[in-house]
Amino acid sequence: MSTEEAPAQQQQVKKPDEPPPAAAEGPQESAGGGGGSPAAEEKTLSNRALVLTGYGGYDKIKLQEKPLKSPQLQPGEVLVRVKACGLNFAELLGKQGLYELLPSPPVVLGMEGSGVVEAVGEDVKDRKVGDRVIAMNRSGMWQEWVVVPAQRTFPMPEEMSFEEAAALPINYMTAYMMLFEMANLRPGKSVLIHMAAGGVGVAATQLCQTVKDVTVFGTASASKHEVISQGGVTHPIDYRTKDYVTEIRKVSPKGVDIVLDPLGGSDTQKGFSLLKPLGILIVFGAANCVTGQKKNLFAMAKTWYNQLSLNTMKLMQTNKAISGFHLGYISDEELFERTLTSLLELYRQGKIKPRIDSCYHFEEVAEAMRRMHERQNIGKVVLLPEPKKKEEKSEVDAAENVEKNEAAVSEKKEEEEEEEVKAEN
Amino acid sequence: MSTEEAPAQQQQVKKPDEPPPAAAEGPQESAGGGGGSPAAEEKTLSNRALVLTGYGGYDKIKLQEKPLKSPQLQPGEVLVRVKACGLNFAELLGKQGLYELLPSPPVVLGMEGSGVVEAVGEDVKDRKVGDRVIAMNRSGMWQEWVVVPAQRTFPMPEEMSFEEAAALPINYMTAYMMLFEMANLRPGKSVLIHMAAGGVGVAATQLCQTVKDVTVFGTASASKHEVISQGGVTHPIDYRTKDYVTEIRKVSPKGVDIVLDPLGGSDTQKGFSLLKPLGILIVFGAANCVTGQKKNLFAMAKTWYNQLSLNTMKLMQTNKAISGFHLGYISDEELFERTLTSLLELYRQGKIKPRIDSCYHFEEVAEAMRRMHERQNIGKVVLLPEPKKKEEKSEVDAAENVEKNEAAVSEKKEEEEEEEVKAEN
Numbered sequence: 040m041s042t043e044e045a046p047a048q049q050q051q052v053k054k055p056d057e058p059p060p061a062a063a064e065g066p067q068e069s070a071g072g073g074g075g076s077p078a079a080e081e082k083t084l085s086n087r088a089l090v091l092t093g094y095g096g097y098d099k100i101k102l103q104e105k106p107l108k109s110p111q112l113q114p115g116e117v118l119v120r121v122k123a124c125g126l127n128f129a130e131l132l133g134k135q136g137l138y139e140l141l142p143s144p145p146v147v148l149g150m151e152g153s154g155v156v157e158a159v160g161e162d163v164k165d166r167k168v169g170d171r172v173i174a175m176n177r178s179g180m181w182q183e184w185v186v187v188p189a190q191r192t193f194p195m196p197e198e199m200s201f202e203e204a205a206a207l208p209i210n211y212m213t214a215y216m217m218l219f220e221m222a223n224l225r226p227g228k229s230v231l232i233h234m235a236a237g238g239v240g241v242a243a244t245q246l247c248q249t250v251k252d253v254t255v256f257g258t259a260s261a262s263k264h265e266v267i268s269q270g271g272v273t274h275p276i277d278y279r280t281k282d283y284v285t286e287i288r289k290v291s292p293k294g295v296d297i298v299l300d301p302l303g304g305s306d307t308q309k310g311f312s313l314l315k316p317l318g319i320l321i322v323f324g325a326a327n328c329v330t331g332q333k334k335n336l337f338a339m340a341k342t343w344y345n346q347l348s349l350n351t352m353k354l355m356q357t358n359k360a361i362s363g364f365h366l367g368y369i370s371d372e373e374l375f376e377r378t379l380t381s382l383l384e385l386y387r388q389g390k391i392k393p394r395i396d397s398c399y400h401f402e403e404v405a406e407a408m409r410r411m412h413e414r415q416n417i418g419k420v421v422l423l424p425e426p427k428k429k430e431e432k433s434e435v436d437a438a439e440n441v442e443k444n445e446a447a448v449s450e451k452k453e454e455e456e457e458e459e460v461k462a463e464n
Numbered sequence: 465m466s467t468e469e470a471p472a473q474q475q476q477v478k479k480p481d482e483p484p485p486a487a488a489e490g491p492q493e494s495a496g497g498g499g500g501s502p503a504a505e506e507k508t509l510s511n512r513a514l515v516l517t518g519y520g521g522y523d524k525i526k527l528q529e530k531p532l533k534s535p536q537l538q539p540g541e542v543l544v545r546v547k548a549c550g551l552n553f554a555e556l557l558g559k560q561g562l563y564e565l566l567p568s569p570p571v572v573l574g575m576e577g578s579g580v581v582e583a584v585g586e587d588v589k590d591r592k593v594g595d596r597v598i599a600m601n602r603s604g605m606w607q608e609w610v611v612v613p614a615q616r617t618f619p620m621p622e623e624m625s626f627e628e629a630a631a632l633p634i635n636y637m638t639a640y641m642m643l644f645e646m647a648n649l650r651p652g653k654s655v656l657i658h659m660a661a662g663g664v665g666v667a668a669t670q671l672c673q674t675v676k677d678v679t680v681f682g683t684a685s686a687s688k689h690e691v692i693s694q695g696g697v698t699h700p701i702d703y704r705t706k707d708y709v710t711e712i713r714k715v716s717p718k719g720v721d722i723v724l725d726p727l728g729g730s731d732t733q734k735g736f737s738l739l740k741p742l743g744i745l746i747v748f749g750a751a752n753c754v755t756g757q758k759k760n761l762f763a764m765a766k767t768w769y770n771q772l773s774l775n776t777m778k779l780m781q782t783n784k785a786i787s788g789f790h791l792g793y794i795s796d797e798e799l800f801e802r803t804l805t806s807l808l809e810l811y812r813q814g815k816i817k818p819r820i821d822s823c824y825h826f827e828e829v830a831e832a833m834r835r836m837h838e839r840q841n842i843g844k845v846v847l848l849p850e851p852k853k854k855e856e857k858s859e860v861d862a863a864e865n866v867e868k869n870e871a872a873v874s875e876k877k878e879e880e881e882e883e884e885v886k887a888e889n
Contacts, residue, residue, distance in 0.1 A: 216742065219648075220648070220742045221648075221742055221785055223644075223645070223646075223647075223648040303776065307776055316795075316796060316799075317641065317645045317646055317794075317799075319646075319785065321785075322776040322779060322780055323780065325777075351728065351732055351788055352750075353788070354747060354786065354787055354788025355747055355748065355788030355789065355790045356793055357793070358787075358789055358793055358794055359788065360646055360746075360785050360787030360788075361776070361779065361785065361786060361787070362779055362783075362784060362785030362786070363777070363778070363779025363780030363782065363783060363784065364780065364783055365780040365781060365783060368741070368781055368782070368783055369741055369783055370741075371741060374741075
């Protein structure tokens, strides 16, 4: 339901008078006006968008102008001016052609963001112009303007920043559903969180703190241990220098109750072996497939070959459970709403707080993705639609610059990255 | 830890003066006497036991006299005079050589029972002579006298009968751990219970009633629907005449949240297909392997061939979980104790009550097993060590009689049973 697809139908549009980027801050004064006759009031909104133009390296993502012609809202839809967007591992996969839910290029990337409602379609009763909202969509969130179903927007708590709001939905819903819907996290349990410094890792660690006496084993490179310990990881483990299975057995000879596995391949086998009886392993990614910047058939084959394949007899003899989780395949709107409502309540109570690793303007998307790809982040990498101000820019156009440098450095990077197969997204 | 294995060591034994069966009711008067010098007071207890003498038909189980010579209790052990025993599907499998946890024949069968403590070993503080207890062991419970670790005994509520106590442990612990430890049964969820009239089925149905708004789909032959409906099954389904997948989809197009699967094979695949996203299927048996009275290689191969084999990618795309459960492979004593304590509390509150289908004396074990094998039971089949009284007997010795008749009827039965592959144990 990206803006490009919004059909021209009967509607009740409230449009900002001035097109962006000049009108960059807050809801437009005129945005609260009544709906008009669409045909008569057709206007065009300037709209910067990050478009995946093909599969491959960072250069495949282009910052393009995709003007929005008189956004025609269908009943139940809202127009949102986006203030911040979340970067997810799914976009790294999508760039390589490994995310099957992403439409074929050219396509605007992005699954989550935050912003301000600028117009509402018919039948939208619980959102109004000026509302600060979290917004989600299957793709198309990485642009200045989006049209989404109102039920895919959620009012932000007053004290929440746009960056926090963009960082929350995917990572926290993933962690929440895994820990509380699939697994049965209760007091006294133990959890292994891979990539504990990544977006989902930080979210899962915080959610574990909402339950009494939960022991968290978290893998991350040593430089991040102080931060993740403060965040709630009981036993940080440097997977680069130590075998995490051995380290966990030292502390807990019987293993752990829950394993959250975003890696796949042989790590799934290790995680399964670490489970206590009645424990559950949840595979929610195949980060081991992603090594270099482009599709790596060898890494994929290796991950596929090593993936855990189980029959039910084996499960019975070990009293273990294995499951898969992929937020993208969940279409239960009521579940989304219930989960996000619970998360926003936890935020209001001060029990969770998205950790923003860094913010990049759209022009810097390649740097943002590289930061996540190389597992340099601790917490969420956020993208900002607002153009980088002149004084902030080091060059004429950072995005262009990045694209040009890309080819030169990518080969070297590829090699380096092969050494960093697993890490903390 | 069957009585045969109890080594002669330092002990503190309290023995009944008279050997059974003459002293059949209640704790022996002399049982409360002080411990003596074992060597000096060696006595022999008469002890009727049901022994599996080889793999095959009902005739392989013999009622034998296995006198207990001066039971030497190790520290922490208790001597229990057994009043009632539970029959489980595991013994049907064991008889066919399909239960890998059962020691090789000859072996005394039985995993659960109830009775009265007649002697306690050293260091036993929380059990005393005269206590009415539930007792569990890996095997060897089907005899008049058993020696078990005190921690494998649990005091019975006053209002509980020995028959109820023998019916509770295996079935209810299995159902409880599956529903509340592995699955995450909560208000509003739906559960498919195969063989809903069987021991585990009745237990699971009752436990589902302890949670608000749980919908139970239960398979059973039509003649049992009234009883299982009264027991709490929301939608009874006659699997013999209807396709349960179709029937469930009619009521709940999205499927169910939890499937308890004691069947295996193609039913596991059907159950998996019925799961809602975030749902879990728990395989806890392979009843489809058991068709005729003896090992059926064709049924086993078919069940094995059709068993669900999954890779993690498939689990991710469907957001489903699969697990196995087998109480026999759980060795966590604290978990046993915690679970049984919860169950006894639910019994005291009147929320669960074992349903006794029928009671058979040891002499009638073949009839008891056949009743379960042919899925005639609704609830638990119980075995009684106490000899059948003369007036109850139709012949000189029912057990002998059964053995003799066995050969004649078994061939015909085998054929009939092939038609009843699945049903409600």
